[in-house]
Amino acid sequence: MKFIRPRLRKPLLRGIAGLGLAGAWAIGGGHARWLAIVIAIVALGNAVGWYVLAGNDSDDAALLGSRGDERQKLVGLKARALAGVVAMIAAYTGLLITLAVKRSDAWQFAALFAVTAFAYLFGLSSYGSGEPDAADDTDAGYGQRSPIRY
Amino acid sequence: MSRQTVISIESGRYLPSLPLAFAIARFFDMTVDKMFDPEGEEAGA
Numbered sequence: 199m200k201f202i203r204p205r206l207r208k209p210l211l212r213g214i215a216g217l218g219l220a221g222a223w224a225i226g227g228g229h230a231r232w233l234a235i236v237i238a239i240v241a242l243g244n245a246v247g248w249y250v251l252a253g254n255d256s257d258d259a260a261l262l263g264s265r266g267d268e269r270q271k272l273v274g275l276k277a278r279a280l281a282g283v284v285a286m287i288a289a290y291t292g293l294l295i296t297l298a299v300k301r302s303d304a305w306q307f308a309a310l311f312a313v314t315a316f317a318y319l320f321g322l323s324s325y326g327s328g329e330p331d332a333a334d335d336t337d338a339g340y341g342q343r344s345p346i347r348y
Numbered sequence: 349m350s351r352q353t354v355i356s357i358e359s360g361r362y363l364p365s366l367p368l369a370f371a372i373a374r375f376f377d378m379t380v381d382k383m384f385d386p387e388g389e390e391a392g393a
């Protein structure tokens with residue numbers, strides 16, 4: 199992605215995702231296949247809109263343009279974390295409801311819940327919630343609490 | 349660093365990371381504790 203200009207990265211991904219949706223609709227759309235053209239036009243318009251918005255001077259525009267500083271990236275990270283939690287809760291709620299009404303499509307919610315839960319556990323292991331690295335001095339007194347309070 | 353982040357740091361709504369704090373202090377030719385110590389600010393005010 200380094201070879202693509204930062205401002206272009208997310209709009210380009212959006213455009214590709216929209217065109218993918220249009221392609222999927224065109225393949226499986228049946229007699230309403232013409233809607234794929236509408237989806238493609240909307241996706242391209244959306245990508246152009248994002249590109250234009252990414253040029254503004256705001257936190258959102260900096261994130262859209264992939265040029266956010268540490269605070270803006272933190273805001274984006276928190277927003278994505280919230281989206282993940284909401285997706286997990288929505289999947290679990292859907293699972294409960296579909297199980298309660300004995301519908302056969304409960305497995306879809308179960309799969310979505312399992313994916314979000316696995317992604318959470320994967321994130322914990324990737325970003326380091328395991329054993330702490332050894333200190334420079336080997337007998338660093340792990341049994342003692344840190345004297346620093348804040 | 350964006351204008352919005354500078355405003356957030358100035359108004360105390362965001363505490364910068366250590367590398368950023370050191371970079372800001374270096375830019376203003378000050379020490380980090382003089383720049384970001386809230387107790388020192390209260391004492392000086």
